[in-house]
Amino acid sequence: MTRYILRVECPDATGLIFKITKVIFDHGLNILSNGEFVYAKRSRFFLRAELEGQCDTEVISEQLRDTLPEAASVTIGVSRTKDVVLLVTRESHCLGDLLLRHSAGEFSGHIHAVVSNRPDLGDLVERFDVPFHCIPHEGVDRDEHESRVLETLDPYPVDYLVLAKYMRILSADFVGQFLGRMVNIHHSFLPAFVGENPYGQAFQRGVKIIGATAHFVTDDLDEGPIIAQNVIPVDHTHSAADMAQAGRDVEKSVLARALKLVLEERVFISGNRTIIFD
């Protein structure tokens, strides 16, 4: 018995679930779990199913495409551990948490390598027997740096690239190569602060909660579709440094949660929103 994940997105229409499950049924597959959602505003239909049995995924794909509206996107594949590479800079909290989960068998992906623009985190990564590559950004322009990063990634299979506190802005070109496959984490504030030293600003403003947002990376910096968010309470006794520590704590748990959803193929992107089957 093999496990498959089926994902469908198409314009909404009557009878979609019936048509999809008919194909599944005809192939004798068992549905372990199934989720559908109609994004009414855009009249889009989404379905994610976990199936069990034995089938030819190409045949099923074709049959589904034949029966569904023309613009349907259909993917079906054997459920498998996703291939992941992490990009980091200097902060260890997200990286360390992911390496720990990975080494404890509690991470839904396989971390093949960690790439950084600085050497600082090499020691930590190597403690976990994961290859570490330092690609310094000093003295090279962004294009050159990015092409070196891409070269470094080349030998690794990469389903998802995770920016686990990678502090360099990526070019539209780089982002374009990983669209929908690159996840970032950043702190979030109520109200939002722009510019330098956000924790200093949050302190000045006396915020009472510090948040974190995990999102897909798009051209629009820090503005891609949100996958997960959470907050942690703070108060006036917290210094800016204490707030930054609170931020790190919430960032690491939000990133881990977002990656679980993404790596289990539970997340669809539609416009600037995510549809999540959890």
Added chain:
Amino acid sequence: MTRYILRVECPDATGLIFKITKVIFDHGLNILSNGEFVYAKRSRFFLRAELEGQCDTEVISEQLRDTLPEAASVTIGVSRTKDVVLLVTRESHCLGDLLLRHSAGEFSGHIHAVVSNRPDLGDLVERFDVPFHCIPHEGVDRDEHESRVLETLDPYPVDYLVLAKYMRILSADFVGQFLGRMVNIHHSFLPAFVGENPYGQAFQRGVKIIGATAHFVTDDLDEGPIIAQNVIPVDHTHSAADMAQAGRDVEKSVLARALKLVLEERVFISGNRTIIFD
């Protein structure tokens, strides 16, 4: 166009979603939202769908029962505001919150009446133009009191009976008449405290969070299937009275959340668990 809610529960089997959606499709109904769940341990299948169109619900029911496993429970009906009666005793926090939501058009049910074993809350109820019935428990035994309560309920349609801080223990007989249709709210502590004065005990023990649990009422007092839970932080500066206030605040929000789920027919009971399509 009419809206319907379809609910199915049956032993799990292959092809259930296909068979159900085929019937829906054959009747030309549109699926607005759909949720399924397989409770693997018990091999039970659950489905809730919101449908739109025009159909004969009896015909559909029959066709579904014919196509599904023998023991299937199928209900389909026009989506409608549920009829609710509240039982209360002396505390106003849950009652007041529900009356406010009701009068603001934000409550998914129609509150026909409030019944109490004490007169205290009559004023509040009448401010909202809802009938209030005081059925004192003094001087009568439990059976007699319950039969008077039942008599009072008699003229009202009752889909659900809500114990909004009703402090009398109900007989198995009374409970049996509202099985799966009676919701209760109570405070919850980590660890749990039994016996008198739970907030006093929680204070002595120095708990750091106060919780609330909304659940269906079964014979086993306070132990029925859980619908919603939440907590609120407290600390050593909270007196037992402050903790009770925190408890009231979390109780009222948890009860409102649970009732929204129940009144929209999103909740199934299976064994001592709930399956919730939210």
Added chain:
Amino acid sequence: MTRYILRVECPDATGLIFKITKVIFDHGLNILSNGEFVYAKRSRFFLRAELEGQCDTEVISEQLRDTLPEAASVTIGVSRTKDVVLLVTRESHCLGDLLLRHSAGEFSGHIHAVVSNRPDLGDLVERFDVPFHCIPHEGVDRDEHESRVLETLDPYPVDYLVLAKYMRILSADFVGQFLGRMVNIHHSFLPAFVGENPYGQAFQRGVKIIGATAHFVTDDLDEGPIIAQNVIPVDHTHSAADMAQAGRDVEKSVLARALKLVLEERVFISGNRTIIFD
């Protein structure tokens, strides 16, 4: 035995607590609770104490001012229920919650009246036997409208003015008359949205949490010192209307919490921050 609340703010210096508590001790007062905080960045000292006993507050004030740095702000008064007037427009969720708490004896202030620029909430307010004044804004300019509101407030004692979803922008002049004595509540988003229809924007952006912020009103609209904040989780299945409902639920609990802190004189304002002794 009388209860007093003492509040001190002054430039930080060595020996402040000693000097203050010496005066308290010399007058034979008992300290029920005491909190101090040094805002290191600004080198400011804050103290709030609840005292019990019998004293001449003017004498104590004077002695404290004599012993403390020149710029010290010292207030000591008998602990008393604060006088409150609410300003509202059309939404009932915060207003209703405060009226319920007020009528249940769980509100730390006395609500003398509710003033609105619209008639909609009159019914609700009158159910609770609180005077309601509708001062329509149509056909009058802002200055004129505000001076009518002020006239309406005139007969009432007002320690604090609470904007419980008052949807008019107030002039700097009006704000100036209630500086540090006017509390507002508004929804908050991560990221923040500016402009029209924030819930529509939050929906488009697919946010996963909806927040609320209670703050003092200053000239800088919605940017005054924050008193309390909280969030509530949402997901892609929430429509913009569902998100607005979630927003109302979190707004009402955050405003209630903020008012408890303010009315018990637990909040200091320093720059754009609050120092809160809870």
Added chain:
Amino acid sequence: MTRYILRVECPDATGLIFKITKVIFDHGLNILSNGEFVYAKRSRFFLRAELEGQCDTEVISEQLRDTLPEAASVTIGVSRTKDVVLLVTRESHCLGDLLLRHSAGEFSGHIHAVVSNRPDLGDLVERFDVPFHCIPHEGVDRDEHESRVLETLDPYPVDYLVLAKYMRILSADFVGQFLGRMVNIHHSFLPAFVGENPYGQAFQRGVKIIGATAHFVTDDLDEGPIIAQNVIPVDHTHSAADMAQAGRDVEKSVLARALKLVLEERVFISGNRTIIFD
């Protein structure tokens, strides 16, 4: 300039803060932060202050004891990193999180060693260059095992012993040697479950939140004074294994929070409660 932490506990009386701060003032010490609390029910007074300056702590201690009620407990010492040893068994989530914080300089203690009754976690500990000692419990009785553990601890300075998922029950004798200096973490449920397989029970009961409690260890297993608690939401789609994963996530953040409070000497124990100055 040296930093000191002063902690005082004594029967409540008038003038305590004045008397204590007088001594501090007379020695020319600056108060960086100060917290007091009167546990009214027990008429006990607690104070924790962070001081800055230069002083002879023995002289101050003596002066404070002279001026305070007879039963006063007074400790004052240079603020320093605490010495910690961890006891673990097989689960890595709390251990890993603490080792990461430790290696990132974000842990308020120094972890000298990790002791386990099983070999499983040796690899992980050694990755962080911390000594690991496996003291198997097989084939030896509890007394013998505990005396071997104590022998292993002997060369290390131990302010606090942290049970980071140590799954052996400790004897009253062992507990007695670390009273008020041993912190444990365990999962918590609403309602509480006793006996085997709590996550299986929580699943059967359909709980909607999973909690964790960090507490001091006393003779009364899992019933010592609570330091920190938190919860994480779950639902019917979570298997017992998913609930256990949620439990691990909340356990690790609660233990880290509790240890920060304890290691910074912010926690007093009074009866079965904690008084925490955070």
